[in-house]
Amino acid sequence: MNTIRFPLILVLNALGFALFFSWYLPSGHGYWFVIDSNIFHFFNRELVNSHAFLVLVAVTNNRVFDGISLLAMGSLFFFYWRKEQATGRRRMVIMGIVMLFCAIIINQLGHLIPESHVSPTLYFTDIYRVSDLLHFPTKDASKDSFPGDHGLMLLIYTGFMLRYFGKKAFAIAVIIFLIFMMPRMMIGAHWFTDIFVGSLSIALVCLPWVLLTPVSDGLINLLDRYLPQLHKAND
Known part of the structure; x- marks a missing residue:
């Protein structure tokens, strides 16, 4: 991609800013807080209503499950590789190196947002925590849950899949994103808006300047030129 797609970049940026400020500007985050609260309490009640759900939520928020998310992303990447x-x-x-580099930079930019809050499990009282209900190593709380780092990384991956491999890869990447972000909300380690406002708005603002300009291709070409060849490609 040698051209800069300014109209699309500006539209995506406008959507990102509109999404963020619709949450950031209203007192107490307006109706977004109602959505956040309802989603959290719905899943929180289910922790004691269903032991199977409790175990599922605990397992899917174990560190091993993070490794499974990496395996899922790697499998899709390997399919095309x-x-x-x-x-x-x-x-x-x-391209994978460039994607990782961009993810680190964008994640750091995201943390410049003057907003920070604890997860719903630390915000609300008289609620259930998986760590109290089940003796199993799991993450059910965060002292700084906004924006969702894991969600942002998955969205950046999803954007790269769309840019370089097309709509089918993008659709699968979206499924991966949803599968591996839902457990964070179900356990209460993240608010809904940590991901679908925080992570998504950052991705909409930052990622287009990487993927819809010559930046990503330029970085790939630069590294391709200067990184050592492990072996010569067949002619």
């Missing part, structure tokens, strides 16, 4: 010849595979590996 194995179709390439040596040159294409090298560029895909470099």
